[in-house]
Each structure stands twice: as structure tokens, then as C-alpha cells.
Amino acid sequence: MIKQNLHIHSNYSWDSKMDIDTIAEILVKNNISYGALTDHVEFSREPLSYVITKLNIRNINIDRINQKYQGKLTLLKAVEISEPHWYQDEVEKLNEEVELDFIMGSIHTIKRDAISTYDREKATYQYYKEILKMIEANQIDVVGHLDYINRYYKKDYSLYNQITDVLDAIKEHNMIIEINTSAERRCHLNVFPSLDKICRYKLTQDEIIIGTDAHAFNELTDNLEQAGLIAKELGLQPVIIQKRKRINI
Ligand SMILES: [Zn+2]
Ligand SMILES: [Zn+2]
Numbered sequence: 001m002i003k004q005n006l007h008i009h010s011n012y013s014w015d016s017k018m019d020i021d022t023i024a025e026i027l028v029k030n031n032i033s034y035g036a037l038t039d040h041v042e043f044s045r046e047p048l049s050y051v052i053t054k055l056n057i058r059n060i061n062i063d064r065i066n067q068k069y070q071g072k073l074t075l076l077k078a079v080e081i082s083e084p085h086w087y088q089d090e091v092e093k094l095n096e097e098v099e100l101d102f103i104m105g106s107i108h109t110i111k112r113d114a115i116s117t118y119d120r121e122k123a124t125y126q127y128y129k130e131i132l133k134m135i136e137a138n139q140i141d142v143v144g145h146l147d148y149i150n151r152y153y154k155k156d157y158s159l160y161n162q163i164t165d166v167l168d169a170i171k172e173h174n175m176i177i178e179i180n181t182s183a184e185r186r187c188h189l190n191v192f193p194s195l196d197k198i199c200r201y202k203l204t205q206d207e208i209i210i211g212t213d214a215h216a217f218n219e220l221t222d223n224l225e226q227a228g229l230i231a232k233e234l235g236l237q238p239v240i241i242q243k244r245k246r247i248n249i
Pocket of ligand 2: 007009213
């Protein structure tokens with residue numbers, strides 16, 4: 001049984017209604033010892049001061065939960081920042097003001113244009129170009145749902161060499177990726193990123209995190225078994241990240 005779900009959105013994310021107490025109850029009931037609240041940080045949507053206050057209150061709640069479930073469950077204090085490299089000063093300030101175990105960076109939009117305004121090859125190229133810029137800004141620990149653009153196309157238009165550059169940059173900047181199981185429920189793909197990319201990632205490094213990108217209670221254990229199996233078969237070690245340091249579990 002896989003022991004972690006390191007991609008969960010609580011009601012401190014704009015698009016989730018899940019309260020932390022019930023999240024914790026469900027994780028404990030399913031013998032998941034590590035959860036990470038990766039609440040959305042979208043500076044285009046919420047001002048920095050609001051984000052700081054909100055996350056500091058959330059963290060007090062996480063401390064309370066960790067106390068309550070000591071030895072059974074550890075909730076990690078994380079965030080999923082959209083396009084963090086567009087907001088480098090804000091990210092730096094956030095880091096100073098809020099205690100974070102890790103920062104996940106995700107690309108949800110390309111250059112503020114709708115993905116649909118590009119043709120598919122061009123959009124995919126732009127998406128990975130943006131991923132590369134995000135990695136090179138060097139502010140994050142985890143690259144979130146690599147391949148997310150495939151949710152719109154259900155087909156992979158990525159260029160082999162561009163993926164090589166992305167995976168090399170992830171390694172070079174001491175980052176890791178996640179196996180994100182939301183691909184199946186969102187677009188009937190297997191996982192994010194695709195299996196061939198996870199295999200290529202394994203050629204560069206051995207550690208990974210696993211998460212369901214849960215926004216609802218019934219998504220808290222979604223396909224975790226399958227992700228655990230993928231990691232095991234490929235020889236990838238699931239780790240947790242505490243105070244920005246990776247720990248084997
Ligand atoms: Zn996301
Ligand atoms: Zn997410």
C-alpha cells in the first residue's frame with residue numbers, strides 16, 4: 001500500500017471545499033501516513049498579503065492535526081504555485097513569511113493566452129518552454145503534473161529533445177517530479193506525466209513523489225495503488241519533502 005498522497009487541495013484553495021479535519025480522517029482511515037496540502041497560490045487571482053495570512057492560518061490548523069494524529073499521519077505544508085517564475089518577488093516573500101515543506105510549481109496557462117489559441121504542436125512547444133523557464137528560475141522543489149497540456153488534446157505532441165532538456169534541467173536544479181493520478185479522472189489518460197516520460201525521468205534520477213491532485217473527498221485515494229505500482233516497477237523511490245529536504249519513507 002502506498003503511504004503518501006502529496007498533492008491535496010484543501011478549502012484553502014479557491015477550487016476545493018475539503019476541510020482539513022475530514023481530509024485527515026480519510027487519510028488515516030486509508031493508512032496513508034503522509035499527506036501534503038498543496039493549496040493553490042495564484043497571484044493573478046489573490047494578492048500576496050492575503051495568501052500569506054491564509055496560509056499561516058492553514059499551517060496552524062495543520063500543526064493541530066499533526067498533534068492529534070501523531071505517529072499515524074503527518075500533513076506537510078506545501079503549495080502549488082501557478083507560473084511561479086512570473087512572480088519571483090512574491091514567491092520570495094511567501095517563502096520568508098510562511099513555513100513551507102515544499103513548493104510545487106505548475107504551468108496552468110501559457111503566456112496568459114488561452115491554450116486553444118495556438119495550434120497543438122505550437123501550444124505543446126510553448127508549454128514545455130514555459131516549464132523550462134519555471135525550472136530555471138530555481139524557486140521550486142517539485143514540478144507539478146508535467147504533461148498537463150495533454151488533458152486538452154489526449155495526445156502527445158511533445159518533442160523528444162525538448163523533453164530531454166526539461167528532464168535534464170529538473171535534475172540539474174535538484175528538483176523532482178510527481179506521479180499525478182488525476183490524469184485518468186480528468187481525461188482518461190494513465191498518469192501525468194506519461195509512462196514513457198516517467199521511464200525517461202528514471203534514467204536521470206531515482207526519487208519521486210505521488211499525489212492524486214484531490215479536490216474532493218472521493219479523490220483522496222484515487223489510483224494511488226496504480227501510481228505505487230508504476231514507481232515500484234520502474235525502481236523509483238517515493239520520498240516526502242520536509243522543510244525543503246527529501247526523506248525516504
Ligand atoms: Zn495544478
Ligand atoms: Zn493541484
